[in-house]
Amino acid sequence: MAKLEDSWRRFSEKSASYTAYAKAWEAKIGAFLSFNPQYKPTSTSSAPSGDSPVAGLPFGVKDNIAVVEFPLTCGSKMLEGLTSPYTATAVQKLIDAGARPVGKTNLDEFGMGSSTDNSALGKTNNPWDVTRVAGGSSGGSAACVAAGQVPFALGSDTGGSVRQPASFCGVYGLKPTYGTVSRFGLTAYASSLEVIGVLAKSVGLTRAVYDIIKGEDGNDQTSLKSEPGPARPVRKIGVLKNLTGLAPGVETIYRESLATLKKLGYTVVEVELPTLEYAVSAYYTIATAEASANLARFNGIRYGLRPEYAENPEDLIRKARTAGFGDEVKTRILLGSYVLRSGFQDQYYTKAQKVRTAIRRDFDRIFEEADVFLSPTFPTTAFAHGDTTMTSFQQKLADKFTVTANLTGQPGLSFPAGLADGLPVGLQVLAPVFEEGRLFEVADRFAEAVPPADCPGTSLDWSL
Amino acid sequence: MYDTFVGLEIHIHLLTKSKVFCSCKAHYGDEPNTNVCPVCLGYPGVLPVLNEEAIKLAYVVAQSLNCRLSPRTLFERKNYFYPDLPKNYQISQFSDPVGENGFIDVPLAEGVTKRIRIHDVHLEEDAGKMIHAGDMSLCDYNRTGYPLLEIVTEPDLSGGEEAEKFLQYFQRLVRYLHVSDGNMEEGSLRCDANISINKTGGGLGTKVEVKNLNSSRFVRKALEFEFKRQSAQFEAGTRIVQETRLWNENRDVTESMRSKESSHDYRYFPEPDLPPFVPSADFLRLVDSLQVELPLARRERLKTTWGLSAEQADFVSESKTLADYFETTAKASGQGASVANWLMGDVQKELKHFDLTLEASPLSSARLAQLVTLLESGRIHIKIAKQLLIAVFEENKDPETLVKEKGWEAITTESQLQPILEKVFTEHSGVVEAIRAGDQRQKGFLVGQVMQATGGRAAPALVNQLLAKALG
Structure with a gap:
């Protein structure tokens, strides 16, 4: 911990150099939609934050999470120019612990995408190779952490939106247990699936941030107190019996990592997950259904994009939504409205909820056979901007490893496992609800054996 | 020759200090857009937090209407776009409302009551108000998020007159329960009506919904108009269209608003931001403790206990406050009929004269009991008693004190x-x-x-x- 504080003290003395460093990277990667290192947050806590592991640290916040006085664009033209009137609970807890938000990071519009190329407001490049995407939807948060612009950032994970960009950018990405981190202040995309997550350069810092932001919140009635079982060391790691469809580089790292884990003393057991093939369909049915309602509030009346002229209120709403939303957002709203039509719910929405229950049962069984479950985070490494080898539909299918945790509510962590052709490959470890401790333990042990690589060109040491 | 089937959908504002899903003040008549916050304005990232007082009052009403109380009530999103609805969905209830399958006995005439079945009672949030001014449309979101309780009856009412009586009785009931002020002018009680008619014995006909009914009189008039309109269509052999119609109070007619084909598909689905509400045993005990004797039962009891006439019982049981006042006074003086007469006659007159409500007047129930006792024991005569009542209003003193000060006691020896x-x-x-x-x-x-x-x-x-x- 001391190292981090010292490191921040160095930069607070020379904040001009910090700003220069952050801006130089920013010109290359475009991680932020707004950046203000001079931002003075207001703490609601009277307790001194001196002992906090994040005291004095700057951090990035995905631009679908509210920070008062900062913009809250969600990467959409619809909300360009909106300034948030309030601060999200998770952000406020970090501020109260002495950390400082310095900017809002780029994302796929409203969190819908896995490349950040769906942002209507900026292009984010992967710091490892600027011709490639940073992943998404929390691409800006992953990129700024990888480039050392901030030691950590908040993202949101609805179907893998923290873990997949973490994998693409070679950083840690935690999707906590559903409900353990308050969603108050997180712009809703799919309320029953998503959670605010952490992207950081080290396991220690990921854990420290999670410990600060978790907890029940009176402003979020779905929030819960984390109640893990008695601590015991992880011994058995479950992996998929028949794992196919991985890019060769990812496949290699995955196999090597399994060997490493065995060397570290873990037992690797093969498990079956027969419901996996339905996960993506169930996920998109539920996510788009909820999105169709969650995004209905954006109508150009109280805030956000507003047409210059409208015949009547209905015309105003139509024009604002036509001009304000991008194609991917419109597609998902249409899909969601479709699956919720009266008379069709049994066929889609209700059926998806049944699949969700079936997946949960599969994982209950898996966690009787193993302490954690391990897989690649994503079948490929970061792809190039405008890469058309995968259609939008195929990109969605590639979410299959990450969406299960959103459907079950279980925690997941993507950790850097190595490089394939110079690009980071992340592995994902999943655990039963509230057992984030198991994820940190495995990632920590792995990092001892295979320390995560630093992105070329990063010179600041923010690690714990 | 025809059967008429009328069902009502009644909305009441619950009497809570704050809104149903945020801490904004729920108060009528304030400057537009002053009782608002990011939550009720539907800013990105906000979440609803259920007001415990609102859910409590919802259960109180459901129990008083003899409903089956839900052991696990669910909130759902009702999706539709309207500028005064900030989220463009209303948090409401659909599959598992607070209460279902209830009934209420409504007095129709002396000695005649009718049992009206209640389909369900559910809690939801109110929308704001849109005001059209010239070529502008303005939105006031003060009312957005008011706790709104919807009570849906079965089509058990036989026409406009019964509907009017039902509504008047229902209004008294919610005031007795102190869950709503039931004020139709201020919109804290609103009513839509469904009506279908058919040849006698033919069962339910085609349902027509009538909206914009801002008083119980309009409910009666609109339903009477609909009966005439629909029966004329029957006579002419024209098919009755399933539609929604609006009452036009200036022309005393209903006008077509939208047909069934253009009606909304609300795409209900469970509200993911609110867990189901599971009432605890303590909560249910509290709800039970808030039940009161309903107006009809009270009226009948006042008649038998205090020997009141039908007219006296009607008057005294009009509001719970008055009935409570009456019973306290009657118990203290041992005089039922006399107290009722005073309340109906001279007390009313003086309240009007001094422009006061009974609660705000100097005439406490103890004072009225004293006055009645003085009169009935012969210590003062009726003429003096009337003077004494005025003196209580003017001087705000006890009748005993005034009689002594003024030497008004009767000469009896x-x-x-x-x-x-x-x-x-x-x-x-x-x-x-x-x-x-x-x-x-x-x-x-x-x-x-x-x-x-x-x-x-x-x-x-x-x-x-x-x-x-x-x-x-």
Whole structure:
């Protein structure tokens, strides 16, 4: 911990150099939609934050999470120019612990995408190779952490939106247990699936941030107190019996990592997950259904994009939504409205909820056979901007490893496992609800054996 | 020749300090857009937090309407776009509302009640208001998020008149329960009506919904209009269209608003931001403790306990406050009918004169009981009692105190009255002579003189008795 504080003290003395460093990277990667290192947050806590592991640290916040006085664009033209009137609970807890938000990071519009190329407001490049995407939807948060612009950032994970960009950018990405981190202040995309997550350069810092932001919140009635079982060391790691469809580089790292884990003393057991093939369909049915309602509030009346002229209120709403939303957002709203039509719910929405229950049962069984479950985070490494080898539909299918945790509510962590052709490959470890401790333990042990690589060109040491 | 089936959908604002899903003030009549916050304005990232007072009152109403109370009630999103609905979905209930399958007995005439079944009672949030001014449309979101309870009846009402009586009774009921002020003018009680007619014995016909009914009288008039319109269509052999119609209060007609084909598909689905509400045993005990004797039961009991007439019982049971006041006064004075008469007559008159409500007036129930007791025990007469009531209003003092201060107590003993009688005889010796000579008509004059001399305080019976004795 001391190292981090010292490191921040160095930069607070020379904040001009910090700003220069952050801006130089920013010109290359475009991680932020707004950046203000001079931002003075207001703490609601009277307790001194001196002992906090994040005291004095700057951090990035995905631009679908509210920070008062900062913009809250969600990467959409619809909300360009909106300034948030309030601060999200998770952000406020970090501020109260002495950390400082310095900017809002780029994302796929409203969190819908896995490349950040769906942002209507900026292009984010992967710091490892600027011709490639940073992943998404929390691409800006992953990129700024990888480039050392901030030691950590908040993202949101609805179907893998923290873990997949973490994998693409070679950083840690935690999707906590559903409900353990308050969603108050997180712009809703799919309320029953998503959670605010952490992207950081080290396991220690990921854990420290999670410990600060978790907890029940009176402003979020779905929030819960984390109640893990008695601590015991992880011994058995479950992996998929028949794992196919991985890019060769990812496949290699995955196999090597399994060997490493065995060397570290873990037992690797093969498990079956027969419901996996339905996960993506169930996920998109539920996510788009909820999105169709969650995004209905954006109508150009109280805030956000507003047409210059409208015949009547209905015309105003139509024009604002036509001009304000991008194609991917419109597609998902249409899909969601479709699956919720009266008379069709049994066929889609209700059926998806049944699949969700079936997946949960599969994982209950898996966690009787193993302490954690391990897989690649994503079948490929970061792809190039405008890469058309995968259609939008195929990109969605590639979410299959990450969406299960959103459907079950279980925690997941993507950790850097190595490089394939110079690009980071992340592995994902999943655990039963509230057992984030198991994820940190495995990632920590792995990092001892295979320390995560630093992105070329990063010179600041923010690690714990 | 026709059967008419009417069902009502009634919305009431619950009497809570704050809104149903945020801490904004729920208060009528404030400057537009002053009782708003990011939550009720539907800013990105906000979440609803259920107001415990609102869900409690919802259960209180459901229980009073004899509903099956949900052991696990669910909130759902009802999706539709309208500028005064910030989220463009309303948090409501659909598959598992607070209460279902209830009933209420409604008085229709003396000794006649009808049981109206309640389909369900569910809690939701109100929308804001849109005001059209010239070529502008303005939104006021103060009302957005008011706790709104919807009560849906089965189509058990037989027409406009019954619907009006039902609504009036329902209004009294929610006021008795102190869950809503039930004010239709301010929109804290709103009503939509469904009506279908059919040849006698033919069962339910095609349903037509009528909206914009801002008073119980409009409910009756609109339904009567619909009955005429639909029966004329029947006569003419025209098919009745399933549609929503609006009551036009200026023209006294209903007008088509939208047909079934263009009706909304609300795409209900469970509200992911609110867990189901599971009432605890303590919560249900609290709800039970908030039940009150309903207006109809109370009226009947007042009749039997205090011997009130139908008219008196109607008057006294109009509001729970008045009924409580009456019963306290009646118990303290032991006089039911007399107290009821005072309340209906002189007390009303003075309240009107002083422009006061009973609760805000100086006439506490203890004071009225004192006044009635003074009168009934003969310590004051009726004329003095009326003066005394006015004095209580003017001077805000107890009747006992006023009677003493003003020396208004009745003269009830011979020793007090005899000297006055003698004085009158002396002054009017001619009249005395005439009576003694047999002119009994003049006796009334002497009584009047005695009353005048005592300021009306002489007990008339005693005056007559003493006069008879003195004059033979």
